[in-house]
Amino acid sequence: MLTPASTGPRLLAAPLPTGPGVYRFRDERGRVLYIGRATNLRRRVASYGGDLRDRRHLATMVRRIAAVEAVACDSVHEAAWLERNLLERRLPYWNRTPGGAEVPVYLRLDARVGSAGLRVVHTVAERTGVRHFGPYLGGVKVRLAASALHRMLPVAYANDGLRGTGRELARLAGVDPGDRESLLAAVAAVLDRDQLAVTSFGESLARRRDAAARELAFEFAGKLQAEIEAVAWVVSEQKVTSARAENLDVHGWSDGLLVKFEIRDGRLQDWRQRRCGEATARRHLAGTPPAWTAFAQRNAELAARLAGEDVVAES
Structure with a gap:
């Protein structure tokens, strides 16, 4: 039996870290009331002791909280996956839906001559010359990350036999079939979370964003910032869900x-x-x-x- 907490969520939150993770509320009989995820565990759990705003339906639950348990995750992405996994297995009374709104996807890096490129896919199909990275949560984020990788490392423009617009875009990007292997290796290094590759790629993308801002191309700079955040999501530590x-x-x-x-x-x-x-x-x-x-x-x-x-x- 858990000892009832008379101090409320704010004091229950005090021992929690300020990083990302998943939290679980229990009542005085040890029953799980609610599972949630947070970018900042301490702040999120403490928020249940204040104005619930759009979570007013949880007011009755808050009065029943006797204890909080938590798992500190290495990234917000990892916390999102853990919350999804827990809720798909068991849905506590005060949770509304099993899993989150993000869609699970993979990134497929195709190294085959004539079809080389990076694509977002929903399933893994094993083929010679093809690698899959993931799974990732969030189709929108992952597509933005794929856009950033294509922008800076345009593998698809290094295919043989490009015609028309494709050939012109390859020319403008300064890419030809001889660059294919090096571009494939560079993309794989980023997706494999090689720290030097990730840092270098992020810095290059940030320079492109800053240049756009200096030229007053604020809409484009905003798109690049969204891509920077999406790449960070994709390359963040995540071990709670594996292929x-x-x-x-x-x-x-x-x-x-x-x-x-x-x-x-x-x-x-x-x-x-x-x-x-x-x-x-x-x-x-x-x-x-x-x-x-x-x-x-x-x-x-x-x-x-x-x-x-x-x-x-x-x-």
Whole structure:
């Protein structure tokens, strides 16, 4: 049983980090009331203690909040995926819809002669000479990112046999078939999140935006800014949803609290927490892959801060 919180959402939010993540409200019996995501966890959870504005339908729920649990994510994109995964698996009473409004998509990088280019697609079709990146949430954002990559690294203009407008655009871009391999490698480096490639690409796009602003082409500068933000969304850290259909359990432990993250078919679909001793925890921690260690440990420490002296019920 959770101890009722008489202090309200604002004080419950105090131990939360100011970065992105997903939060989960429970009532005094340990039942999940609501799951949400935030760009700033502390500010978002604290907001339930003030004027709810367009969330007034949640006023009854707020009076029932006894505790908050949270997962700190490495990016807003990751938080969006985690919220979607959790809500698709189980929809608490006060959540209205399973998952978010963003559409899952992939970026397909085609290296084949005659069809080279980057496209937004909804499914993965394995073909020789084709790589898929993602999945990503948000068709609009991903299309803007694809537009930015084509603007700066126009692989499609390096195809053989271009005619008419395509040939003229390639000429204006200073691109020919001999550039195809280097352009493909540059696009792949950005989408693979190579830090040097991402930084260089972002700086080049920002210079193009600033030049447009100096020339008073404010509409174009605004489009470039939107593309910069979209590229940041695409290349941000995101591990809670993968194209690999892997199944594993990831554990973190801190101050007597064991947190278990359940990954099924490549999606982090749930997290549970319970008290246990260090010896018991060690057996679970041994099976956590290195790529997940920092994520799990950080969130176990957060769970311990939020739980305090309360016994945390499992989902």
